[in-house]
Amino acid sequence: MTTAAKPRPADRVPDCVDCPIRHRAVCARCETDELQELEQIKYYRSYPAGQTVVWAGDRMDFVASVVSGIATLSQTMEDGRTQMVGLLLPSDFIGRPGRDDATYDVVATSDLVVCCFRKRPFETLMARTPHIGQRLLEMTLDELDAAREWMLLLGRKTAREKIASLIAIIARRDASLRPTGAAREVVFDLPLTREAMADYLGLTLETVSRQVSALRKEGVIRLEGTRRVTIPDFERLLAETGDDSDGGFLV
Amino acid sequence: MTTAAKPRPADRVPDCVDCPIRHRAVCARCETDELQELEQIKYYRSYPAGQTVVWAGDRMDFVASVVSGIATLSQTMEDGRTQMVGLLLPSDFIGRPGRDDATYDVVATSDLVVCCFRKRPFETLMARTPHIGQRLLEMTLDELDAAREWMLLLGRKTAREKIASLIAIIARRDASLRPTGAAREVVFDLPLTREAMADYLGLTLETVSRQVSALRKEGVIRLEGTRRVTIPDFERLLAETGDDSDGGFLV
DNA sequence: GTCATGGCTTGACCTCGATCAAGGCCGGAA
């Protein structure tokens, strides 16, 4: 369906790292007109670390995709107990086509840049462009698997296993994992405060702190400051997660 | 897009209660050919209560939709700890297009009838029929919301709140809720054993039993036998769930 | 009838993680 006559925007933005949705859902498979249409309804927003992007219950007139930085998705009970229900990393999707009100709080954990699309036009475009919907279905199914994996963690794992699991997941996802050090060490920064980790794991921040200290004292991890983590032996860490030896988390 | 010339199968199966996917995803919006195609790749299976329908890791060459009965979705750790991650009621979808191996155990909790579709043809049909994918996206997003709501329950609620929440959810879903008794009482049967409830709530069966007894002794619920529950005052039950007063769970 | 079985309840006890409290560390403002 590619129109040869028109210039192809895909050529202008070959890698398109600035806008994951367009890259992952559209570039590779859709034609020029749709790309241009997406271009017209998109805009960028950025938030400093700590700022709330969306409050649960707010009206949302856009959907968005994380470009850089980290955000969290969380719910809070009347009495203040809060549970994080998702961690949003670059390329993750925010918002739900077909729903007008936000269900969760979205908070920027680090400085954050998102690529927004006005919701109505996006929905219209989606209705006409199956690829976008299919890509979204794929992403949603992945998120569902991650949520269910997390249910096992929240319901059945011990505090120590929870901490080990979280560290393993973040380590796996983190870019700096790839250039593995000579000694197969993994080094990365925790993108979350102890409190945020507690909210994610269904623990208190004191318990998080104690368990992190315990893992450090036993040599499962090493710490520089409170954020920078070195994992000398990834297998050993995995053994602490309680997961099956081989793969474990899909997150 | 309806073809006037051909007989419309939708007329033959106006309510189509025997096959929710076809009904909800297709009947109302797609044309004859697709309906007939679905017809050709579908078949029914039934399982007695207690039987495992699919084991995690099994190869799955079908997707399916619950026609009647109740099934559960659960994961088990190496040492036997298990966590239920979903409750499948009639019209719920089983399986994931694009994935060949089952991620979770599916167990029939009551006698169960499912409507299966051979996976490859279903995927092919889906690629050509946007409505099916859209419907599936909608259902998946709902499941994701339910899973996240459950994460709050697992991570932050007390045993008593968990039990109250589960009872409220089941009561809401249950058909016999509608013909509300004169005194606004709600009566229904728990479709789960105490052990299954424990697996769902991240508790032990003893704790479930104790908390159910406590709610009974305090008059929040009444019991006939162990399964049949009467809720004399639904508001009072809701007050025990820890949820916001108004709506609460979307499940 | 009796026996076995599966599902449930209840009690006694213990442990893991929450709670309460104090203090350390570090970076930024004055």
Next chain:
DNA sequence: TTCCGGCCTTGATCGAGGTCAAGCCATGAC
């Protein structure tokens, strides 16, 4: 420099829920 506030650590204590154990009750086999 000092001071302050955010973030983190550690200790002491408490309690919700887990664990272990005994027993109940209904059903079905024999």
